[in-house]
Amino acid sequence: MFPKGTKRKFSDSREEPVAGGEDVNQSSLAAVRMLSSYSLQRQSLLDMSLIKLQLCHMLVEPNLCRSVLIANTVRQIQEEMTQDGTWQIMTQALSAANAAAQCSADRLVATEVLCRQTEAAQGEQVPKPFPVVGSEGCPAKEVLEEEAAAAEVGMTMSTVSPQAPTSYLPGTFGMDPCWEEEETGEDDDDEEEEEDSEECGSGSEGEERERDSLVEDTRTAEQVFGTFEIKNPAPSPDPALEELFSDVDASYYDLDTVLTGMQSVPKMGPYDLLESLSSHGPSPLSSSTSCRSDLNELDHIMEIIVGS
Amino acid sequence: SQFNLLLVMLFVTADIISTVEFNHSGELLATGDKGGRVVIFQQELESKNQPQCRGEYNVYSTFQSHEPEFDYLKSLEIEEKINKIRWLPQKNAAQFLLSTNDKTIKLWKISERDKRPEGYNLKEEDGRYRDPTTVTTLRVPVFQPMDLMVEASPRRVFANAHTYHINSISVNSDCETYLSADDLRINLWNLEITDRSFNIVDIKPVNMEELTEVITAAEFHPNQCNTFVYSSSKGTIRLCDMRASALCDQHSKLFEEPEDPSNRSFFSEIISSISDVKFSHSGRYMMTRDYLSVKIWDLNMESRPVETYQVHEYLRSKLCSLYENDCIFDKFECCWNGNDSVVMTGSYNNFFRMFDRGYRQDVTLEASRESSKPRSVLKPRKVCTGGKRKKDEISVDSLDFNKKILHTAWHPQDNIIAVATTNNLYIFQDKL
Numbered sequence: 001m002f003p004k005g006t007k008r009k010f011s012d013s014r015e016e017p018v019a020g021g022e023d024v025n026q027s028s029l030a031a032v033r034m035l036s037s038y039s040l041q042r043q044s045l046l047d048m049s050l051i052k053l054q055l056c057h058m059l060v061e062p063n064l065c066r067s068v069l070i071a072n073t074v075r076q077i078q079e080e081m082t083q084d085g086t087w088q089i090m091t092q093a094l095s096a097a098n099a100a101a102q103c104s105a106d107r108l109v110a111t112e113v114l115c116r117q118t119e120a121a122q123g124e125q126v127p128k129p130f131p132v133v134g135s136e137g138c139p140a141k142e143v144l145e146e147e148a149a150a151a152e153v154g155m156t157m158s159t160v161s162p163q164a165p166t167s168y169l170p171g172t173f174g175m176d177p178c179w180e181e182e183e184t185g186e187d188d189d190d191e192e193e194e195e196d197s198e199e200c201g202s203g204s205e206g207e208e209r210e211r212d213s214l215v216e217d218t219r220t221a222e223q224v225f226g227t228f229e230i231k232n233p234a235p236s237p238d239p240a241l242e243e244l245f246s247d248v249d250a251s252y253y254d255l256d257t258v259l260t261g262m263q264s265v266p267k268m269g270p271y272d273l274l275e276s277l278s279s280h281g282p283s284p285l286s287s288s289t290s291c292r293s294d295l296n297e298l299d300h301i302m303e304i305i306v307g308s
Numbered sequence: 309s310q311f312n313l314l315l316v317m318l319f320v321t322a323d324i325i326s327t328v329e330f331n332h333s334g335e336l337l338a339t340g341d342k343g344g345r346v347v348i349f350q351q352e353l354e355s356k357n358q359p360q361c362r363g364e365y366n367v368y369s370t371f372q373s374h375e376p377e378f379d380y381l382k383s384l385e386i387e388e389k390i391n392k393i394r395w396l397p398q399k400n401a402a403q404f405l406l407s408t409n410d411k412t413i414k415l416w417k418i419s420e421r422d423k424r425p426e427g428y429n430l431k432e433e434d435g436r437y438r439d440p441t442t443v444t445t446l447r448v449p450v451f452q453p454m455d456l457m458v459e460a461s462p463r464r465v466f467a468n469a470h471t472y473h474i475n476s477i478s479v480n481s482d483c484e485t486y487l488s489a490d491d492l493r494i495n496l497w498n499l500e501i502t503d504r505s506f507n508i509v510d511i512k513p514v515n516m517e518e519l520t521e522v523i524t525a526a527e528f529h530p531n532q533c534n535t536f537v538y539s540s541s542k543g544t545i546r547l548c549d550m551r552a553s554a555l556c557d558q559h560s561k562l563f564e565e566p567e568d569p570s571n572r573s574f575f576s577e578i579i580s581s582i583s584d585v586k587f588s589h590s591g592r593y594m595m596t597r598d599y600l601s602v603k604i605w606d607l608n609m610e611s612r613p614v615e616t617y618q619v620h621e622y623l624r625s626k627l628c629s630l631y632e633n634d635c636i637f638d639k640f641e642c643c644w645n646g647n648d649s650v651v652m653t654g655s656y657n658n659f660f661r662m663f664d665r666g667y668r669q670d671v672t673l674e675a676s677r678e679s680s681k682p683r684s685v686l687k688p689r690k691v692c693t694g695g696k697r698k699k700d701e702i703s704v705d706s707l708d709f710n711k712k713i714l715h716t717a718w719h720p721q722d723n724i725i726a727v728a729t730t731n732n733l734y735i736f737q738d739k740l
Contacts, residue, residue: 041628045574048632061384061410064472064491065522065541066637069578072520076574 039086042077049074311662311671311688313725315680316363317735321347325728327715331395331403334719337365337726338405339733340390344374346407346460348418349735363724363737369418371460374409386411392477394486396499404463406486410473413488415464415499423451469495469505476526482533489526489538492519496550508556509538509548524582524639531591535560539596543580547607563605565612575627575636583639588648589720595651597642600624602653602663617663617670620655622693622704635709643718654713657702658729659689675713675727675734685739 052070081087323341330337335356337349350368355361377386388409396404402419427449430438472490479486487508488495494509509526513519522541529535534550546559567576579599587594593614596603600621603613619640623630630636635656642653654660655672663670672689680686692701715728723738 042574045628045631052634061382061386061473063637065524065581066634068519068522069541069581069637072577073574076577 042081046074046077046081049077310664310667310669311673311686312739313673313686313736314363314683314739315686315734316361316724316737317349317365317733318677318680319349319367319733319735321731321733324731325715325733326389326391327393328717328726328728328733329393329395329405330717330719330726331405332397332720334721334724336368336395336403337717337735338393338395339726339728340373340393340407342387342389344372344376344388344390344409346371346373346390346393346405346416348458349733359740361737362722363735365735369458369460371416373407373414373416373462374412377411391474394477394479396479397483399483406477406479408474408477408488411467411470413466413474413477413497414462415466416460417463418458418460421457421459422454424454425449426452464499464502466497466502466505469497475524478526478528478536480528480533481531485533487526487528487536489523491522494523494526494536494538494556506554508550508554510555510557525585527585527587527594529591530587530589537585537587537594539582539585541581542577543582543598545582545585545594545596545605561607561610563610563613565603571624573627575631578631578636579627584641586642586644588644589646590648593648595642595644597640597653599636599638599640602642602651604651604665615665617651617661619653619661620659620691622691626704630709633709635712638712639714640712641715643716645718645723646721652716652718652725654716654727656709656712657707658711658713659691660713660716660727675729675732675736680734686736 049070053067053074078087081090321339321341323343323345325339325341327340328337329339335351337351339347339349341347346369347367348369349365351362352364352366355364373390374388376388378384379386386409390407390409393405393407396406396415398404402417405416405418407414407416426433427447429443429446429449430440432438466488470488470490470493472492474488474490476489477486484499486497486499488497488505489509492510492512493507495505496508497505509523511521511523520542524539524541526536526538529537535547536550536556537545537547539545543564545563547561547563548556549560550556552558552560567580582596582598584597585594592607594605594607596605596613597619600623601619602617604615604617606614627636640654642651644651649666650662650664652660652662658674658676659672660675661670661672672691673686674689679689687700690698690701691707692698692703697703711729713727713729717726719725725736727734727736
């Protein structure tokens with residue numbers, strides 16, 4: 001199906017005797033058809049793999065081996081497509097299409113920015129409000145529980161680019177706060193975080209409920225478009241938003257990092273909130289490990305309390 | 309053909325069988341299922357010495373090993389499915405086995421009770437206490453025979469040591485320790501101590517985004533208590549020596565076969581992922597199972613396997629469909645016979661395959677009610693790969709990929725095999 005042997009066939013057809021100019025054109029056409037069929041097959045394999053990765057996050061607990069194997073397959077395809085030059089073409093085409101889809105996101109963006117600006121009184125950079133908002137946002141969490149990680153992954157997949165407005169869907173941050181937190185964590189002190197969360201929580205619950213229904217609609221589009229924003233994020237039209245994310249390390253938005261990074265992140269439970277509030281803004285690199293060991297501890301404590 | 313198998317027993321189980329394992333004498337056969345239950349079968353004493361029906365096993369004990377749990381912190385369920393069972397060598401009258409689900413390992417004691425004390429002074433036969441003032445004489449209680457009762461009791465619970473899903477457990481030849489392996493780590497336990505385990509392998513990257521390889525299986529060497537192997541999703545096997553260092557991240561040997569460039573595809577890595585690794589009884593060889601083949605490795609040669617057997621090569625052209633329906637991720641197990649001359653593994657359509665290493669013969673057999681007539685030898689099956697289908701052959705496209713044999717076991721001394729289909733357990737024996 002996808003072995004390099006397909007290309008061997010191409011050279012086989014070229015070996016056929018060429019009688020005249022017309023035949024040359026015909027064999028070239030055949031070759032082009034062969035190549036494009038290979039590209040189509042490769043593309044469908046890529047699409048299938050991405051869907052599998054999203055689906056696997058819907059399960060109760062994803063099979064890590066399967067996820068890793070699928071992610072590696074996606075990476076392989078991506079590498080080959082990058083070498084071919086097809087990857088760049090595709091991302092450009094999709095970001096153009098994405099720009100068209102942005103209008104529905106504008107309203108959501110507005111409410112989110114609004115929320116953020118109320119908490120950032122000094123107007124200084126607030127790199128960390130999203131996850132806190134998300135964790136406070138109970139409606140967002142409800143959606144998460146209903147659809148398990150389907151929403152989570154959908155959002156994560158489209159969260160890839162810090163530049164593109166699509167990643168600013170508020171649902172996003174509600175869905176995967178822990179991961180976001182790791183990436184955007186700064187040296188906020190606890191107090192400021194708590195203030196932020198309180199303000200956002202009280203001020204925007206109504207808006208959050210609205211947001212969630214909108215999230216449902218736009219999510220499918222974002223899943224598809226968002227996935228291809230990975231290597232070459234579209235330039236952001238909104239300088240304010242761009243500024244807010246300027247300190248984010250873009251390497252975290254590589255396809256493979258998204259896909260494998262997801263696996264280490266537990267679904268947001270009520271005790272993750274404690275975790276996020278008490279954290280001192282760990283640096284992105286170490287946060288995954290400290291997050292995990294703290295979670296294990298909390299896990300242990302919970303088991304004792306619950307007596308399970 | 310030298311494979312003459314008769315169907316002796318067929319059990320229909322309540323739930324999907326997830327593991328099958330003979331004990332060290334072969335007298336007991338344990339199965340674990342998706343519902344967390346363990347069912348132990350015992351070889352019938354009377355028929356043990358009769359060549360024609362030595363494969364007769366009957367239910368000996370059934371117990372609930374694991375219950376479903378809920379991880380409150382992650383809001384995730386922990387499945388009660390039994391991933392593996394391993395027996396301990398027998399030391400006294402009781403039998404011991406380890407059973408594990410994704411997170412917790414338990415040591416179970418299975419003991420028989422065939423007598424009970426009777427004739428208490430202070431208690432009636434039914435257990436009610438007698439009024440001491442009515443006791444006029446004293447007697448010594450004596451043991452009286454009773455109907456055999458098999459009791460299973462949990463003696464140890466080894467919990468909270470694995471963040472990821474446990475895929476293997478293996479008892480050390482020292483009979484004091486055992487290892488448990490999950491996707492990223494391997495822990496060493498003492499059978500007596502439940503609140504502590506030592507981490508001996510850790511392949512978790514600091515940055516989870518860099519994760520590209522997981523541990524798929526692990527096993528202790530049958531004779532050398534310091535040696536174990538673990539396999540990976542990239543088709544490598546690492547042999548580790550615990551004397552070298554406390555943390556065995558550095559392997560002593562790395563077994564890997566170079567990739568065949570002519571077979572390269574986007575699925576190459578997935579099909580190279582090793583689903584099972586088993587040492588031979590001798591300890592000289594080990595066998596690995598990947599999606600399409602079984603490989604035998606000489607522990608002294610890391611560069612390539614000494615033998616490779618194709619299980620179902622006809623699936624190579626179907627890999628895309630198998631990827632789509634997730635069958636490509638099925639984890640087949642494999643096993644050796646008692647003297648390491650034959651190896652066996654499962655396939656689809658309720659087929660299983662046996663490879664005789666000495667005679668260089670192999671056979672495909674089917675575990676199904678239709679194909680197993682009583683008293684008659686199993687007929688070999690053949691898959692037609694292309695062209696004209698002969699009579700009795702089955703074409704690749706007619707194979708049922710929902711009927712998969714993932715778990716098989718071979719009696720340690722005799723030619724008796726246990727084959728598990730989805731929820732049927734077949735016991736076949738050699739026709740002598």
